[in-house]
Amino acid sequence: MITIFHDPESATSRDALALIRNSGAEPRIVLLRQAAPPRDRFVDLIRRMDLPVRNLLRIEHPLYEALGLGDSDCSDNSLLDAMLRHPELIACPIVETPLGVRLVRPAEVVLNLLPNAQAAPFAKENGQPVIDDQGRRVDRSSLE
Template sequence: MAVEIFHNPRCSKSRQTLALLQEKGIDPDVTEYLTSPPTKERLTEILEMLHMQPRELMRKGESEYKDNNLGDPALSDDAVIKAMIDHPKLIERPIVITNGKARIGRPPESVLEIL
């Protein structure tokens, strides 16, 4: 079973989720999305797997959110996705993907639903 985690090593929830996977004997493919952001196509796939709209995956407390006026309801989904690709810090983390399903590791145990 291939498992991928969109990981930020500086985030405690991301580290906890990675440790949980490893405790379960899973050696996931780790994507440090801050240095290797997803493409538009990949982020769109992830949103579909999460059953989320782009704004729901956005970290609204980040300065990039405010600085780029991303709270503007007139922005299209494509514009929001582009903002997350341009500023990957805006993507909620961690995200675990396997078997065509995805979950956000908040709390970390929520990813166990798809394993």
């Protein structure tokens, strides 16, 4: 089972979801901005991603500054409390598969978590190619 903690307003999240579907999978979609996961589930996801709690904050969101979350004295518990009260502060997408859990930024990071190969060529919403017509990942360095 694949789960994506998704924000349909985020191009990165939409691209990651499309890449999951391009592998033939239909994930369980959790709309992150509507409700944060339960605290114990969120803490487990963070632990499995092996990321500092602070790395999951959307620092560009106005609430980040308004709530003083940039203060170095803010504990992990305080940051978690803020993200759970205001799920719009949680960076996304977060994708969970049998191969692991990751904060998927950029979207093509999701390819490392998918058990099945891509079924068709794929380009991000911005037109950047990710998968070629042979089902191979496009090397960005060859495009520059």
